[in-house]
Amino acid sequence: MRYRVVFIVGLAVGYVLGTRAGRERYEQIKRLAQRVADNPKVQEAAGLVGARASQVASKAKDRVGEKMPFIPSARSDNSAGGGPGNGLTPTARVGTPTTERGGSTL
Template sequence: MRYRITFVAGLAVGYVLGAKAGRTRYEQITRTARRIAESPAVQETAGLVGAQVSNAGRTAYGRVAERLPVTSLRDFLARPSEEEAEAVRRSEIDGAPMGDTHR
């Protein structure tokens, strides 16, 4: 359905931009489009769609935030790399201080 609406809107825009019907036809089309856009049914539908998009955006943000709990770029850059994290794990297991590479 979304693609049909987009296609019809594209046809209308193409006709308005490419028509040689003159100013009168252009004004008639713009009046009709304005009347449709200002109709209560279209306004209500636009509000519902906007709310759904907003909810979907919040849901997507929440899911991403769960998987990537980074609060800032600084936090992200401060994370140890996989090699650094492995070195920390090994040092905790071995009991060696972090900078001590001589055994």
Template sequence: MRYRMTFAAGLAVGYVLGAKAGKARYEQLVRTARRVAESPAVQETAGVVGAQVSGAGKAVYGRVSERMPVSSLKDFLARPTEEEAAHLSGTGPDGAGGADTGSR
């Protein structure tokens, strides 16, 4: 209960401080953020970072696919479990005969 009251008090303080700052301050912050986001230096940096991330992603994908090709994952998932293999071979999982004795 104490945490709920602390959270509610924090909300109230935030609301009051936000209301005092008013819409003019909010609009000023929005204008500043837009100006920064639209600046050529930020745009150029974002393009460079995006290209590096894309290149790194392709490199990681290439290395992972070399070590574990997609076909090996498909083969791994297609392999039967020990119980399925025992059932297919006609023996039980413990090596005994696979005849069902009906004792369940």
């Protein structure tokens, strides 16, 4: 029983010391990451990457619109409504047989 209590106390002390050291290291890494993110050169590079990604996405959208004009989200006029000119073909209405609606089969 005595060894069990000593073991549990050892675990508790190790846990407390480990969490304090872990928290300090976490705060240190957090400060370093914030410094890097606040660096003007990093912000400039991020802006350039974002602008380039936007250009690539725009070109991809145009190419998809040229290759698949029947997809409403790929069309340049963005007419994805339910009316005419939405880029969708009309679907046939699937009805129920007359007998299921209470009518006669004769």
